[in-house]
Amino acid sequence: MFQFLTNLSDNNNKQWFELHKADYQEHVLKPLQSLAAGLGPFMQGIDADLEVTPALNRTISRIYRDTRFSRDKSPYKTSHWITFKRPRIEWKDYPAYFFEISPDWYRYGMGFYSASRVTMDRFRKALDSNPAKFRSATSFFPKQNVFEIEGDRYKRPLKPGIPAELDDWYNRKSIYLACNQRVEDSVIGKALITDLISGFETIAPLYHYLCKVAAAGRMAHLLTVKVRIDERT
Numbered sequence: 001m002f003q004f005l006t007n008l009s010d011n012n013n014k015q016w017f018e019l020h021k022a023d024y025q026e027h028v029l030k031p032l033q034s035l036a037a038g039l040g041p042f043m044q045g046i047d048a049d050l051e052v053t054p055a056l057n058r059t060i061s062r063i064y065r066d067t068r069f070s071r072d073k074s075p076y077k078t079s080h081w082i083t084f085k086r087p088r089i090e091w092k093d094y095p096a097y098f099f100e101i102s103p104d105w106y107r108y109g110m111g112f113y114s115a116s117r118v119t120m121d122r123f124r125k126a127l128d129s130n131p132a133k134f135r136s137a138t139s140f141f142p143k144q145n146v147f148e149i150e151g152d153r154y155k156r157p158l159k160p161g162i163p164a165e166l167d168d169w170y171n172r173k174s175i176y177l178a179c180n181q182r183v184e185d186s187v188i189g190k191a192l193i194t195d196l197i198s199g200f201e202t203i204a205p206l207y208h209y210l211c212k213v214a215a216a217g218r219m220a221h222l223l224t225v226k227v228r229i230d231e232r233t
Helices: 002-010 014-019 021-046 117-129 131-137 164-170 192-202 204-232
Strands: 080-084 096-101 105-111 148-150 176-182
Touching (some): 002 021, 021 080, 105 192, 131 164, 192 204
Antiparallel strands (some): 080 096, 096 105
């Protein structure tokens, strides 16, 4: 897999890929399908609504890049990922678990892919209204050294006086936890799936907290739509 991704980085064009498409299917797609299938039952134990089908566009990323709005016109992705998320239209505003691999690193974690400002404001409101509940959902975080908080931060704090242990969560445009690992000698240890299961289980309380934030937003949206319909009728 690593050799293929490295070669693809150096030869990101249709002619090269068509000559090596069988290598992609054998050394990238099949291993990712196997990993997704192995994790599926465990992931549904965390949330029965998660999509776990080990297939392209379900849990596994496509290799083809969408270049319509990008300056980079390279046709193929050189990093690939597995995501476990609820199959909703507004999935970006729901938390998702992920595993991503590139030519020389891999990472895994959970959180929002690209939450809207409305969703993040709702997250901050939930934190403000009941900080004890949020602290309970993140009580695992200070006890571990696997995951880091990631997501673009605002240059200026949105609210002064936030306790230090909450500030790193509060002042972000979107938020997720990630474990980042460099690949040594193009090898990942056999303990990978064990590490993923252990890590995903550790951060499950935050996943469920973020799901409740997202569900509250969906409910608010549905109520707004209902009011508008009632007003028209």
